[in-house]
Amino acid sequence: MKKKFDFAIVGGGLAGLTAALHLSQNGFQVVLFEKNSYPHHKVCGEYISNEVLPYLKSLGIDPFEKNARHINQIQITNHKGKIVQAALPLGGFGISRYCLDHFLYEKVKQQAEIQQETIFDIQFKETYFQLDALSKKQFQATYVIGAFGKRSNLDKALNRSFIQRKTPWLAVKAHYKASFPNDLVALHHFQGGYAGLSKVENNHVNCCYLVSNRVFAKYKNIDDFQEKELRKNPHLDLFLNEAKPVFEKPLTISQISFERKKPVVNHIFMIGDSASLIHPLCGNGMAMAIKSAKILSEVFIEDKNAIVSALEETYTSKWENEFSSRLQAGALLQKVVMNRNLLTTGMWLNRSSKKLIPYLISKTHGKPF
Numbered sequence: 001m002k003k004k005f006d007f008a009i010v011g012g013g014l015a016g017l018t019a020a021l022h023l024s025q026n027g028f029q030v031v032l033f034e035k036n037s038y039p040h041h042k043v044c045g046e047y048i049s050n051e052v053l054p055y056l057k058s059l060g061i062d063p064f065e066k067n068a069r070h071i072n073q074i075q076i077t078n079h080k081g082k083i084v085q086a087a088l089p090l091g092g093f094g095i096s097r098y099c100l101d102h103f104l105y106e107k108v109k110q111q112a113e114i115q116q117e118t119i120f121d122i123q124f125k126e127t128y129f130q131l132d133a134l135s136k137k138q139f140q141a142t143y144v145i146g147a148f149g150k151r152s153n154l155d156k157a158l159n160r161s162f163i164q165r166k167t168p169w170l171a172v173k174a175h176y177k178a179s180f181p182n183d184l185v186a187l188h189h190f191q192g193g194y195a196g197l198s199k200v201e202n203n204h205v206n207c208c209y210l211v212s213n214r215v216f217a218k219y220k221n222i223d224d225f226q227e228k229e230l231r232k233n234p235h236l237d238l239f240l241n242e243a244k245p246v247f248e249k250p251l252t253i254s255q256i257s258f259e260r261k262k263p264v265v266n267h268i269f270m271i272g273d274s275a276s277l278i279h280p281l282c283g284n285g286m287a288m289a290i291k292s293a294k295i296l297s298e299v300f301i302e303d304k305n306a307i308v309s310a311l312e313e314t315y316t317s318k319w320e321n322e323f324s325s326r327l328q329a330g331a332l333l334q335k336v337v338m339n340r341n342l343l344t345t346g347m348w349l350n351r352s353s354k355k356l357i358p359y360l361i362s363k364t365h366g367k368p369f
C-alpha cells in the first residue's frame with residue numbers, strides 16, 4: 001500500500017520550504033516536491049524584509065549565520081541620475097536565493113521527505129489527493145499545498161485564468177564583483193523598467209531588473225540592451241563600468257504576471273507567489289511567501305479536526321486580511337516609481353519624497369512576525 005502523507009507540498013521555494021519546516025515541526029507527515037536540485041540560483045532582487053526574522057528564528061533559521069548583509073537605506077534614481085535616498089522603515093537583509101533556499105532545504109530534509117520530482121497532475125479524490133509526477137511515480141496526501149511559484153505547468157493543468165493571458169514583463173538577474181555599500185538597496189530607473197542593486201552574503205552585488213517586453217524588443221540581446229539602455233542612467237553606467245560578472249550569463253524569466261489569484265483552488269491551499277505576486281520593487285515578495293506559509297500552517301495546527309471547507313474559508317479570509325491591501329499598495333507604488341513623466345520632471349524626487357517613499361514602502365510591508 002502507498003504511504004499517505006498528511007501534506008504534499010508542491011514547490012520548494014521559500015514558501016514551500018517554510019511550510020514544510022513549520023508543519024513537520026508540529027508532528028505532521030510532510031512530503032515536498034521540487035523539480036530542480038539544490039542549490040540553484042533564481043531571478044530575484046534578494047533583498048528581504050526584516051519582518052521575517054522572528055519567525056525564521058523560531059523555525060531555527062538565522063540568515064546572519066550565513067553572513068546576510070544588513071540593509072537599511074534605499075536610494076531611487078531617475079534616468080537622468082537624480083537621486084533620492086531615505087532610511088528603510090523596517091530595514092532588511094541581502095542574501096542570495098542560492099544560499100537561503102539551500103539553508104532551508106538542509107533543515108527541512110532532517111525532518112520531512114523531499115522528492116526531486118515535477119508534479120504534473122493533482123487529483124482530488126474526496127478523502128485524499130493523488131499526485132502524478134513526470135517520473136510516473138504517484139503519491140497520496142490528505143492535503144495539498146501549492147507553492148509552485150509565479151508560473152508553473154500546474155497553473156495550466158488547473159486552468160487558472162491568469163495563465164491564459166500574455167504579460168508585458170521580463171526580468172534579468174546576475175551577480176557581479178563590484179564595490180557597493182553593504183547597507184543600501186538602489187533602484188535605478190531606465191526607459192521601460194528599473195534595476196535593483198544590493199549586496200548578498202558573499203559580497204557579490206545582485207543586479208536584477210524588470211523591463212517591459214516592448215522596450216526590450218528594440219534591442220538585439222541582453223548585452224545590447226544593457227549597453228544602450230541601462231547605461232543611459234549614469235548610476236548604472238558607473239556600476240557596469242566597474243562590475244565584473246560572476247555568472248557565465250544572466251538568468252532571465254518572462255511572462256511575469258501581477259494579476260490577483262485565488263488562495264484556494266480545487267481544494268489546494270496556495271501560498272507564496274502561487275497565491276499572488278506583489279510588484280518586485282516593493283521588496284516584499286519573499287516575506288509574503290514566508291508569511292503565507294506561517295498563516296496556513298497555523299490554520300492547520302490550531303484546528304486539526306476542522307472540516308476542509310472550514311479550513312479553506314479560514315485560510316482565505318486570513319490571507320485576504322493580511323495581503324489584499326499590500327497588493328493594492330504595491331500596484332500603486334509600481335505606478336509611481338515607473339511613471340517616467342513624474343521621474344523626468346523630478347516632481348517626486350525632491351525633499352518630500354524622503355517621507356513619501358518610506359510611507360509607500362511601509363504600506364506594502366507587514367509588521368515583524
Ligand SMILES: Cc1cc2nc3c(=O)[nH]c(=O)nc-3n(C[C@H](O)[C@H](O)[C@H](O)COP(=O)(O)OP(=O)(O)OC[C@H]3O[C@@H](n4cnc5c(N)ncnc54)[C@H](O)[C@@H]3O)c2cc1C
Binds near residue numbers: 013049273
Ligand atoms: C524580478 C523579480 C525581483 C524580485 N525581487 C525581490 C526582492 O528583492 N525581494 C523580495 O522579497 N521579493 C522579490 N521578488 C519576489 C520573490 O522572488 C517571490 O515572491 C518569491 O520567490 C516567492 O517564493 P515562492 O516560494 O512562492 O516561489 P519560488 O521561489 O518561485 O518557488 C517555486 C518553486 O516551485 C517549483 N515548481 C514549480 N512547478 C513545479 C512542479 N510542477 N513540480 C515541482 N516543483 C515545481 C519551482 O522549481 C520553484 O523552485 C522578486 C520577483 C521578481 C520577479
